[in-house]
Amino acid sequence: MTTTPLRLMAVHAHPDDESSKGAATTARYSAEGVEVLVVSCTGGERGSILNPSYGRDITDLDEMRQVRTVEMAEAAQALGVQHRWLGFVDSGLPEGDPLPPLPPGCFALVPLEEAAAPLVELVRDFRPHVITTYDPTGGYPHPDHIMTHRVAKEAFHAAGDSDRYRDRGQPWEPLKLYYNHDFSMNRIRSMHQAMLDAGLESPFGDWVESRAAREIPEREVTTRIACSDYFDARDGALRAHATQIDPDGFFFAIPRDLEIEMWPVEEYELAESRVATTTPEDDLFAGITGNEGLSA
Structure with missing residues (x-):
């Protein structure tokens, strides 16, 4: 029996989330020969310019989408991962009391099965053994992060069911679902x-x-991935998102030698597993042989 390469899919809400949540993990696994695919559910069109040194404002959604598309390509290259867009429109982060309604047609307002369908198709095409995404709170209450959780969980359960999403490719059953804990x-x-x-x-x-x-x-931490050797790759990916990340700001305020000493890991919560594994884990693929889904 031939062993296939292990495959990891990281499902995120916006371009830049893949660089601030689990980035060193994906860079590590990619460097070790795992096929890694980052999925961005939206184009980040409604993101504000968060880098004071960026030099200009962007208010047009199409222009912001184009800029962030280029940034995302550079970030994926820094991490050494593949990347795909689901194609939904950023919902924005509503502010105020009471909160204003979400924009018509945005990702968070799309019916679940409609929103999950392209991800189910992508899961069936890429055939990941492991999927990572956000916990039910989204990690923080951004409507797109909460929707990303719902869509990723739906795809995890539905992709292997031949009776569901019948027009979206041949069934494939992912084996493990994890939640990121980068901002615990x-x-x-x-x-x-x-x-x-x-x-x-x-x-x-x-x-x-x-x-x-x-x-x-x-939330419970079940899995810690040692990945400090890939903090430089993570930082390069962060800097690629120049509209969002201040190179003199929050993400770079901790000296890297101190970070490596105090917190050289990225943490995850094993939400569901279809293979036997024992926690705590130090590998997202614990319990997976790579032969799953193959015929003898």
Whole structure:
């Protein structure tokens, strides 16, 4: 029996999410010969310019989509991964009290089966053994992140069912579903204290002190992936998203030697598994042989 390459699919809401959530993990697995596909559900059209040094504003959705398409290609190259768009339109982050309605036609308002159909097709085409995405809260309450969770979970369950999405390719059953934990409060508090102990100003102070942060529930961590050798690749991918990432800002405020010493891993929650595995894990493919789905 021939062993096929292992395959990992990371499902994200917007371009730049793949670089701030699980990026070093995907870079590591790609470097080790795993086929890695990053999926962006939306084009990030409604993202604001978050980099004060970017130099200009962009208000046109089509122009923003074009700019972020180029950024995403550069980020994928930095990580060494493949990339696909699902083609939905960014919902934006509603603000105010009460919150305004979401824009018509945006990703978060698309009926679930309609939104999941292209991802089911992509799963059946790429045939990932493992899928990663966000937990049911989205990691934070952005409507596109919550919708991404729903769509990825739907595809995980439906892609192997020949009676569902019949016009979307031959069934393929992924084996494990994980949730990213890159912005867990445990990590934030740990890095905040490490910065203070080193006599440095912490970028996490407002998060740690805020009531909202204290009320963020800590989800179970089942899997830690050692990936500090790939922090440079992650940082290169982050910098590729020049509209979103300030090179002198939050993501680069922690000295890399301190980060490697204190937190050299990326964390995940094993949400579902169709193979036997024992937690805690140090490998997203624990319990998977690579022969699944093959005939003898």
